[in-house]
Amino acid sequence: MFGTRKTWDLGHAPCLQELWKKDISLDASSVDFLMSDGEDDGSFLSLPTAAFSQRPSLTAELTETNAPSQQLLIQTLQDKVCEFQARLRSEEVTRHLLLQQLQQQSVQEKTCGGGGGVQTLQEEQLSALPNGERVQPGEQPSNRLNCPEEEQLVTRLRTQVEELEEKLLDQTQEVERLRSELGATDLEKQLELLVVENERLKQELKSCRSSELQKLEAAAETCSCSHCPYSQDAESLRREVSRWESQARQRERRLAELERELLEKTSRVESLHRQLDDSTRQLDDGRRQLEEARRRQGETEQKLGLRLQECEDELARQATAPPRVKYVTHTVEVESADSQKALAEMQTKNTTLQEQLSVQRQLLRELETQLHESQRTCAQLRTQILVYEGEMERAQGQLEAEMQNLEEEKNRVIEEAFIRAESEMKAVHENLAGVRMNLLSLQPALRTLTCDYNCLKRQVQDFPFMLDKAITEAKQEICQVISEVSSTNQELLRKYKREMNLRKKCHNELVRLKGNIRVFCRVRPVSQEEQDAAADAKTMLSFDSDDDAILYLSNKGKIMTFELDKVFAPQATQEEVFQEVQSLVTSCIDGFNVCIFAYGQTGSGKTYTMEGVVDDPGINQRALRLLFSEVTEKAPDWDYKITVSMVEIYNETLRDLLGENPTDKLDIKMNPDGSGQLYVPGLTEFTVQSPEDINRVFELGHMNRATACTNLNEHSSRSHALLIITVSGFNTATGNRTQGKLNLVDLAGSERIGKSGAEGSRLREAQCINKSLSALGDVINALRSKHSHVPFRNSRLTYLLQDSLSGDSKTLMMVQVSPLPSNMSESVCSLKFAQRVRSVELSSSSRRHENSSTSSSPTHDSVELDSPPVTPVPLPISRASSAGSTLSSASRTPSSSRRRSQSQLSTDRQVDRASPLVGDGGQDD
Ligand SMILES: Nc1ncnc2c1ncn2[C@@H]1O[C@H](COP(=O)(O)OP(=O)(O)OP(=O)(O)O)[C@@H](O)[C@H]1O
Incomplete structure (x- = not known):
């Protein structure tokens, strides 16, 4: 028995004890850390990182409208997750406590000498495990029972987190869609209102312009004199209308610019609404997944509660059962190696689970960071939306003010034009009355003129015949006069020629006589x-x-x-x-x-x-x-x-x-x-x-x-x-x-x-002069003597003057x-x-003709x-x-x-x- 008891010595399992202690301490710190994280932050969000990385703008598309509900939903999800983690950690703590109690009982049985009893007790305890399972040698009973469930729980948790992420995305999209619908409706309504108002203004302006122009034309028709005051008023009205038209054109241009701006902002808001719809849809899906996870968690909790209750019952039953030392000792001796092996496996599994938990914690932190960014982006978007809405309100205000001004000016112009038209109408009526009076007084004169016109018309009809007759007579007279004038001219020309010749002869004779x-x-x-x-x-x-x-x-x-x-x-x-x-x-x-x-x-x-x-x-x-x-x-x-x-x-x-x-x-x-x-x-x-x-x-x-x-x-x-x-x-x-x-x-x-006293060249010059002058004297002498030969060629001078001397x-x-x-x-x-x-x-020969x-x-x-x-010309007497x-x-x-x-x-x-x-x-x- 004692030998058997020696073999049960715990000295073979120091590392198991240390491991359990270590695991417990680690788990406790981890639990504390997790609890503190869950309590402090409370923002566990099961959205996967990949989902945010794939949709970077998703968080930015959250809008103000659904932000509170979304945050509430996220907060609820975080609370549930934290609660679930706390329960998980408490279950692990309970399991460790049970193992510690088992170890303490074994130590007590060893110290009390009831090794067989301990073995019997353990066997009883193991045989009393739920579902009729027997504790295998070297395997920790509770651990063997909970490991698959934990794995399943972790798997389910991952699945739930993914589902929650999807749901959150869907919910976010839904929220965005709802917001988009709401916003788009408002914007469309505003736009439609603006367009309708613009069209109305255009129609009013056109009708006002046409009515003004008609009035002006009517006034111009009634009085077409350039110096008439109505024409001047009409001209001033035309200028005013043209001025109003230019102002209206400017305002139309301004309206078109505002419409363009509004369209741009509307398209921007529509895109934001579409993004918000996507986020709302994701949020709805996340909500549904969260509910599903909560439901599954409840089921798991229920199962774990049942299992815990069974464990407690078994522990109570084993505590009340008499110790079976021999059997236990044997069992311990036989199963200690298995227990150690099982413990090692459990420790390995625990380590794995801890690693998984740390990964989940890291993932949780990343998700929290993304959530913060999405919240910040959401706030920025909200601010931007507010700015857009402010601009739209301001533009709408300006538009309304301009419309108001246009309306007022239109009313004023219409009123003025109406007043002027009335006064012109009055003047036109007065003129019309005067014209009627004149017409009545002119009617007799018109009748006289009509008679005269008829007479003239008859004369005009007869005029071509009279004209032809007169032209024919005039032509005959003209031809007769022309023939007379022509004959007279001929006679005059003949007399003129005769007189001219006579004058020349007389003149010649007079010169000759001279x-x-x-x-x-x-x-x-x-x-x-x-x-x-x-x-x-x-x-x-x-x-x-x-x-x-x-x-x-x-x-x-x-x-x-x-x-x-x-x-x-x-x-x-x-x-x-x-x-x-x-x-x-x-x-x-x-x-x-x-x-x-x-x-x-x-x-x-x-x-x-x-x-x-x-x-x-x-x-x-x-x-x-x-x-x-x-x-x-x-x-x-x-x-x-x-x-x-x-x-x-x-x-x-x-x-x-x-x-x-x-x-x-x-x-x-x-x-x-x-x-x-x-x-x-x-x-x-x-x-x-x-x-x-x-x-x-x-x-x-x-x-x-x-x-x-x-x-x-x-x-x-x-x-x-x-x-x-x-x-x-x-x-x-x-x-x-x-x-x-x-x-x-x-x-x-x-x-x-x-x-x-000339000499040389002077002598030659004098000789030439005397020669030519002597030749001139000879020519004149010959002419005077009427010689048959006149020596013209005796000098250059007489030769050159020959025809003028003869x-x-x-x-x-x-x-x-x-x-x-x-x-x-x-x-x-x-x-x-x-x-x-x-x-x-000189001889008088006939002149050269x-x-x-x-x-x-x-x-x-x-x-x-x-x-x-x-x-x-009087000439001297010859x-x-x-x-x-x-x-x-x-x-x-x-x-x-x-x-x-x-x-x-x-x-x-x-x-x-x-x-x-x-x-x-x-x-x-
Ligand atoms: N009738 C005159 N009244 C005033 N001056 C005269 C008149 N005749 C000649 N003279 C003057 O006498 C001068 C000589 O006249 P001129 O030169 O005409 O002489 P000439 O006979 O032509 O001389 P030559 O044979 O040298 O040419 C000139 O200064 C001229 O102005």
Whole structure:
């Protein structure tokens, strides 16, 4: 027995004891920890971590509406879980206490020597285990009974936790859905209300606008005057309506913006509501799962209570049963190893369970953390929802305020428009009444007007026939008048042509009677320098106060009388000189060739007479201006062309002063067309159309003359300068053509060589001058003598002037005389030559007419000389020449001198032949 008892010694199970103690202490601390956790936190949430990780926004979607119930539900779940864990832990504690009691009983039986009794007791206790189970050797009875249930409980707990998580998710979704429905409904209602209100406002605005416009149009129709006050009111109303329209458009735009904002927020709230629905649905599911877990927990508790009750009963039964030491000892000896093995297994299982519990605790903490985050997110969402709702309320408030303002303004505008419309209506009614009165008063006048209108209508209907008749009569009258006018015009034209021809004939005859060669004399004044320089500056010339054709010259004590066509005293002006010349110039327009040349010694005033000075131009410029004025006067019937050439004859060399190269020598040739006319090949001709053109031509001529000569004054004294003006005319009415040539010649000085003492080149110049002047005298003598041969070709000068010296050409020689005594012999020579030239009569041949119609014109013989002359210019009476007579001024009268006979001229011709032109100079030559 004792040996048996030795084998029962607890020394074989020290580690079991320690293990149990250790387990108990661990379990107690764990229980305390768990209890403290459960009590302190109370937020055990059985949502799995994966569920939150998969739905991170789920917690954030919890809304304020279901938050209290959800928290309550979570709190309830946490309480249940904690209660269940506490029960689990208390069951474990109870089981450990039972084991400790069993161990204590065994120790007591050992110490009391009743090993067999202990073994018997244990056997009885083990046999008395519920369900007839026998305690196996080495196995702790209660432990063997509870382990599967714990595993099942843990499994069930996990399942329940998962189910709770799912339920919580469903519940949350349901809550969200409910909240979404509620919120969406509100928002939709608000939106619908806003849209309806907007449409209503638009309709009201449109109707108000249309009514205002109709009123305005009606007012405008009733009064269409621009200055009427109704039109002005209507205009102001239109402006106001347009202003309101612009404001309405602005508010519509603002409303559209608010609608857009509202739509955005509505969509956002809808999404939040959808999320809240999901959370509510999950919460419902979690609730259901929690109820299911609670139910299962109740069942488990019930089972555990029954099992505990059975254990207690068994322990009580074993305590009351007598000890069976031998048997127990044997049993203990036999079963101690098994018990130790069972204990080790139980310890292992306990360890596993503890690990599982720690995992569950960790999971619980994570879930609690997630719950906190979800609560925080929920609070943020709640705040955001509140902000959105505030904004919506504010926008709605603004919208309402704007609507209110619009309504008020609309009412005010309508009221004002109504008032205005009423006043306008009143005025329109008044006008209407006035118009009615006027209408009544105008009705008689209207009847009269209607009668008049009918009469006029009949007249208008008859008008085309009357008009046709009148037009026909008028046409006949017009045709008759036209034919009469045409015949009259023809007659007038015929008379005009006849008169024109007659005028030309008369003019020609008058000039012919005056003499084709006319000689004027001009005495230049004594300059101030000459008076200051010479004591004998006293003039030797005197004039006849009664006859302007007589010049007296006192020479060597004798008085010489010279009778010319005209004598110009020193005080004669350029204009007075030109007055005597202009009849020749105008005959150039009629188709005559005219030659005007200034003759005289150097310094006698030739250039002054021909060219003049800038302020007082001479014959050249005045002649051209006169031609322009005459041509302009005849412009309606005549088309004239005036061309100008300028040449210089120096040392028998002809140069073109208007050419590009004035130093080139020109030649004079017969025109190859067989007309017998001379022409200068290469001579430049400028067509002048205005006085400005004339000035340019003269400037160019002077410039070229100055360019060609080193000393202009010296050179100009020894060269002949010719200005050749050609006037070509075409009568557009008659078709007649005329061409006249005007030669304006500034001859070289005619002084004698012996007096000047020239040598070398000067001698050559003087010889050339004398040659040309002698040739001119020979030509004039031949013409005067009516020789068959006239020596035109003896000099360039006479050759160039051939057509202006022959035929019916007109020649004017202006003899320039110096009044100084020192020049007296030269003056005598010049005057003698002038008197001889004056006796020459050019043959009167027909003028050159290029038109064949000239042949049908009246001939010179057919001209009726008793007809009054057409030319208005008074011309000097032609005078007979009386050359070289030395008469005293007292013994002769101007009238007697004018009637000198031609026979006397023949006597003078005999005298002149010895010294043809240059007087003494001719003898010197
Ligand atoms: N009628 C006049 N009134 C005033 N001054 C005159 C008049 N005639 C000539 N003179 C002056 O006499 C001077 C000489 O005149 P001008 O040069 O015309 O003589 P000329 O005969 O042309 O000399 P040349 O043969 O050298 O060219 C000039 O200064 C000119 O101004």
